[in-house]
Amino acid sequence: MNKHFTYLIALALLLLSMPPARAQKGGFILTGGIASFRMTDMKYLQEYILSTYPVEGRITSSFPPYTSLSLTGFKQYYDYLRVGGGYSYSTTGGKSSYQDYSGQIVTEMNATSHRLGAYLSYVILDGDWLDLSLSGRLDANYTSLFIESHYRIYNAGNRITNQYRSISPSGCIGVELMYELNQLALGVEGGYLVDLKGNLKDTDDGDPLQDPYDRERVLTSDWTGWYARFSILIKFR
Amino acid sequence: MAILLLAGLSSCFYTDSDMYFVEPVADDPPVFSVGTNLDTLLYPEVFDSLEVEYIAEITGGEFYYFYARLAGSVVFESDSTLGSFWITSFMADSAGIDTLYMNFYYSTNTNSLGDKFGYEALVEELKYAIDFKPGGKK
Numbered sequence: 001m002n003k004h005f006t007y008l009i010a011l012a013l014l015l016l017s018m019p020p021a022r023a024q025k026g027g028f029i030l031t032g033g034i035a036s037f038r039m040t041d042m043k044y045l046q047e048y049i050l051s052t053y054p055v056e057g058r059i060t061s062s063f064p065p066y067t068s069l070s071l072t073g074f075k076q077y078y079d080y081l082r083v084g085g086g087y088s089y090s091t092t093g094g095k096s097s098y099q100d101y102s103g104q105i106v107t108e109m110n111a112t113s114h115r116l117g118a119y120l121s122y123v124i125l126d127g128d129w130l131d132l133s134l135s136g137r138l139d140a141n142y143t144s145l146f147i148e149s150h151y152r153i154y155n156a157g158n159r160i161t162n163q164y165r166s167i168s169p170s171g172c173i174g175v176e177l178m179y180e181l182n183q184l185a186l187g188v189e190g191g192y193l194v195d196l197k198g199n200l201k202d203t204d205d206g207d208p209l210q211d212p213y214d215r216e217r218v219l220t221s222d223w224t225g226w227y228a229r230f231s232i233l234i235k236f237r
Numbered sequence: 238m239a240i241l242l243l244a245g246l247s248s249c250f251y252t253d254s255d256m257y258f259v260e261p262v263a264d265d266p267p268v269f270s271v272g273t274n275l276d277t278l279l280y281p282e283v284f285d286s287l288e289v290e291y292i293a294e295i296t297g298g299e300f301y302y303f304y305a306r307l308a309g310s311v312v313f314e315s316d317s318t319l320g321s322f323w324i325t326s327f328m329a330d331s332a333g334i335d336t337l338y339m340n341f342y343y344s345t346n347t348n349s350l351g352d353k354f355g356y357e358a359l360v361e362e363l364k365y366a367i368d369f370k371p372g373g374k375k
Contacts, residue, residue, distance in 0.1 A: 054354065055348075055349075055350055058257035060253055066248075066251055067249055089249070091250060093251035094253075095255065096257075098257055098259060098350065099258045099259065100261050100350055100351075102347075103351060105350060110251050112251075151350070154356055156356060
């Protein structure tokens, strides 16, 4: 698995350092928006944790669509091809809680995805001001999952925290619509990310995060889902 | 601009401030009764020592704890509903009447978080005036 990530990162670096003979210019694309996430196992784990409460708690949020960002460096080839690599970031989480006059019990889960990989974009409609492109990314996806449960009852309390990580390959395909403004372009992009799921392991001891009902199965992170982002493209000559 | 930047930065970290607040629906409180061998005595006297026996009964709840206090000090504690302990003339501050407090703690049945974890309790307090006789002191 690690070999694949090394290849991906090497590919991104290679694409960025391709001979400039046909490269006209380069630039950066900064995007920010929202993405949805499948996170089936995390929702399952959240349900399980809630079932261990001694009182009837409730899930107040369960891995909803949340922030997604990316920063991509690229080189432009033949006016219609952009090749590069970059970093993408997504975050989401969940919370279950119970509170009454005597105290509260809360479980918070925070998941963060850091993706590093290659980027490719191909212009399919090239207007004077508007460009429509197909784009894709291949990434190594590092997930960090933080689970914290705490309770406070009158003046007593306790807190338990666990941190897990996973690594998985992911890729996305989408469309970019850019409005050209000389050296700058503003636009929107949307697409679908497929995450091949990564087994979650405890960051301290490396123990897998097992399914509480089936010890043979390891729970996974899954960032598969739709995304929609605003984008700013800055070109360098 | 700064506000926008701060709002943008905060959205980079997932947060959920919602809390599920509940008004617990209480069950009937437990039926609790307790008796001691001092119940039939008026100003029991202690020349040297006196054994105190107690028996508690609880229905529809859980007994947590019992302790006895005399002259500001805990002289006995237990989590049993049945038991006995000794008080001696040394335990009193001085000769004469002193009060023996016996506190029994048991579940509230409020169904709150505090109730479920045993962090809240109803208390039954018994008080007995004990006559410590100077002649009983060594």
